[in-house]
Amino acid sequence: MQNKNSIKRLVKNNCACYLGAKHGIQNYCCLQDGPCVFFAQDDGLPRCTYFENGVLPMDEKLEREYKSDRNVEVGFNTAKPRVNCTRCGGTFSANSNRQKYCDKCRGRARKESIRIRVRKFRQKDSSM
Ligand SMILES: [Zn+2]
Structure with a gap:
């Protein structure tokens, strides 16, 4: 997954829930009350609703990649006219x-x- 680092960068810089380190937990997310899903070690395709709605739209290119990786319908293409x-x-x-x-x-x-x-x-x- 090539865009994992771009996602992490976006989270670090823009996600309001990302707090760096807290309670001794690295990459602490206040929604998870634990590590941010995008910083997990496994190679899965984590999803976070807060990130998708509030942070991801800031980067149009990354949003397309993120959604196609996860088979998320891209809104403007499937919306009814x-x-x-x-x-x-x-x-x-x-x-x-x-x-x-x-x-x-x-x-x-x-x-x-x-x-x-x-x-x-x-x-x-x-x-x-
Ligand atoms: Zn009518």
Whole structure:
């Protein structure tokens, strides 16, 4: 794992929970009440929610590496697109690019299209 040292450096310099040495523990983390997970000796891929949310975003490149190493979904790629509803104008997260209406309007729009179809059918019917 090549980025382990970069992670350590980021923790040392920026993590508010990292206290250096305390209670005779090296690389003390106040959340763990023990050593910071990133300074463990084993070659695993430790994770820390505090670090991921509060410290890691400071280094965009390292964040990408960290997340791909751990198979963490990279937010901006997997996020659903925000779309404006063509009916009410409200924003909603679309499941596909074809989705035009928000959840509320989707039901109404479907009912309306049925009503229109029925009306046309009746008009044809009465003109005969
Ligand atoms: Zn809508």
